[in-house]
Amino acid sequence: MKKVMLVDDEILIRESIRDSIDWKKEGFLYSGDAPDGELALPIIEEQEPDILITDIKMPFMNGLELTSVVRQRFPDIKIIILSGHDDFHYAQTALRLGVEDYCLKPVSAAELIQMLRIVSARIDEEHRLKQKNTYTPDKLYADLCGGLIGTGAAIEAAAQLDLKFIAPYYAVLILSFVPSIPDESEVAQSQIEAAELLLASTLVEYPELCCFRRSRSETVIILKGGLPDQISAKMDVLIRVLKQKKIHFGLKLTASCGGVHERLQGIHLSFQEAEDDRMFKKLSRQNKEALIEASIDHSPDSVLVDRNCLIDFLKLGTHQEAPGFIRQFAIGLHKINWNSMYAYYLINDITLELVQTAKLTFRSDCNQAELIQELQKKIRGISKVEECLDYFIGLLERLWVWRSEGSDKYGELIEKVKLYIRENYHNDQLSLHETSKQIGVSSSHLSKVFSQETGQTMTEYLTATRIGRAKEMLKTTRYKTFEIAFQVGYSDQHYFSNLFKKVTGMTPMEYRKHGHTADPVENFYKGGQRL
Known part of the structure; x- marks a missing residue:
């Protein structure tokens, strides 16, 4: 909605123009008026109107002087001159200053609205061309x-x-x-x-x-x-x-x-x-x-390290196990000449693999490049196997901070979501949008975080909750299948029965008859219907 400001020394004209137009209906916002150019300037600075309507002959600072100042300081503002002076000199000066239109008083509301619409269209076209020219x-x-x-x-x-x-x-x-x-x-x-x-x-x-x-x-x-x-x-x-x-x-x-x-x-x-x-x-x-180049004279084939085992330990190992694991892992490194370039490139290669794996697995936002530069300085300082063992233990400890931050960052949020689902699973209108609204985060952020942190979508968790409750009711009550379906959040009995069989491998009646005690919901399928 374009903002319009009016400057005229006659209060009756200002009030007449202000009150005779339904500004909002016509797509404009009346942002204020002033009796002369000097008083108008602070309002213009504050309101930043799109269109300025000004009289020419006013005390203190006339309309042409105001136009000149506005064109210099606010070149994007469009100016309409409204004057009672039918003088070619005034019109010529105004046009030279770059005003959009020049018209004589008295002007009707309809005529003014038409002028405003024309100027507004020019603003839109200029903006469109500017954007088009700006972006490829x-x-x-x-x-x-x-x-x-x-x-x-x-x-x-x-x-x-x-x-x-x-x-x-x-x-x-x-x-x-x-x-x-x-x-x-x-x-x-x-x-x-x-x-x-x-x-x-x-x-x-x-x-x-x-x-x-x-x-x-x-x-x-x-x-x-x-x-x-x-x-x-x-x-x-x-x-x-x-x-x-x-x-x-x-x-x-x-x-x-x-x-x-x-x-x-x-x-x-x-x-x-x-x-x-x-x-x-x-x-x-x-x-x-x-x-490869450094290994030509250093028999790399004789140095065997189990990188896959190290990667697994990065993901699942503990602080207490680290010293013993690294000593076992690094047995082959005792044969290395620590003064050779081969030693540096081998440890650096293992480091790169560990850091990349940690970043992808633990989803850290740490600056990877800066970390690697820092670690490479430490690698250059390694001169014996004991220092190498200490280096790998320190590296694991550092990467485990990422692991800990990743698991703790959204713990409270995930628990809130799970609690809300457990308390409202019976509502067949329960949705991702409603859940995110109650928790106070965006639906896209919640969906992404929940999947990353739990390994399953919110739909999968909701379905597992509903099916788990349905199994309890099948074993402990005499409710009919359609009643149980309704109580766990499914208004369609056939959909519920098909989903129950997909999850448990049995129909609800078969499950009730056999009194199955296993809990296949623990290994709930991936790729469920979107919440």
């Missing part, structure tokens, strides 16, 4: 990835660019060309352009993808879809197709993936995850190349 598809995608544009502005820009961009879920994929020969750090621009041309010819077969070239060797792809699994499958297929392409030119293609996130603002989160993945792969690739 590449800039819009880049700003979304960088978190530099809000949801409303992104939707408006996409509409102006005729981009079909809105979807429930998004994920980001970064494609990078790297030298296929480790020692070849410099690649000719012509080689990269040839590889990019081959990549572009492949991506054109997928018009639903949103792509932009971030640098001479990197292309960013935004995938969108209605379901997370749909996007993940699409990403897997795309990566597989691209990997099958024969990229020559002394280059190879690497794909770095971000997770699937809800809403437009989730693009930024997915991009950050893809960036972390890209950085990790780059560091890991460089480290492995150096490790």
Whole structure:
């Protein structure tokens, strides 16, 4: 709604214009008036009107002087001159100052409304052209990835660019060309352009993808879809197709993936995850190349460490078990020459794998790059196996802080949700929206957090709660199936019976007859109906 301000030294004219128009009905907001330009300026600064209507001849500061000041200080404000002076000189001066319209008093309400609508349309058109000129598809995608544009502005820009961009879920994929020969750090621009041309010819077969070239060797792809699994499958297929392409030119293609996130603002989160993945792969690739080179004279095959066992211990181990586990894990490291580069690259490679696994598993928002730089300094200081053991124990302790933060961060929230579901499972209208409203968080945030922290969706937990209560009632009451269905939140008896059999392997009547004591709800199926 455009804001309109009026400046005129005649109070009757100000009151007449103010009271003769239904401003809200006409799509405007009357933001104030003043008797002269000098008194008008502070109001203009405070209200920032879109349209200024001003008389010319006024005391202290006339309309032309006010217009000149406003044009300099507030160039976006549109000005309409309203004057009783039928003088070409006044009109010429006003037009030279850049006013939108010049009309003579007296002016009717209908005439003024028509002028305001014309000026309002010009404002809208200028805004549209400004946005269109400001944004290109590449800039819009880049700003979304960088978190530099809000949801409303992104939707408006996409509409102006005729981009079909809105979807429930998004994920980001970064494609990078790297030298296929480790020692070849410099690649000719012509080689990269040839590889990019081959990549572009492949991506054109997928018009639903949103792509932009971030640098001479990197292309960013935004995938969108209605379901997370749909996007993940699409990403897997795309990566597989691209990997099958024969990229020559002394280059190879690497794909770095971000997770699937809800809403437009989730693009930024997915991009950050893809960036972390890209950085990790780059560091890991460089480290492995150096490790291979350094191992030529150091018999790496004689050094055996069980990395999978170490990863499992990172996820499930305890502080008390750490010293004994690390001593057992590092038995093979006693053979290493700690003054060699091989020792550094081996420990660094294991470190990179541990940090990346911890970040993905525990969902930490810690700055991964800074942490790795810090750890690499510590690795350079290792000169004997005892120091290596202390280093790994310290690293595990540090990564377990992420594990602890991840498990404690949303504990109270999850308990509130579970309690609310247990107390209201009988309500057949219970929904994600209603639950999030009662808990006081957004539905998208609650859905994501609940799934991450519990390993099941809210629908799965609700269904498990309802089926668990139904089993109790089948064993302890003589209620009929439709009565039990209604009491646990299902208005459709047939739907309840089918779901009960899907979960327990038996119909409600079979369960009651056999008095089954096992609890298959403990291993409740994944992929239930959406809450």
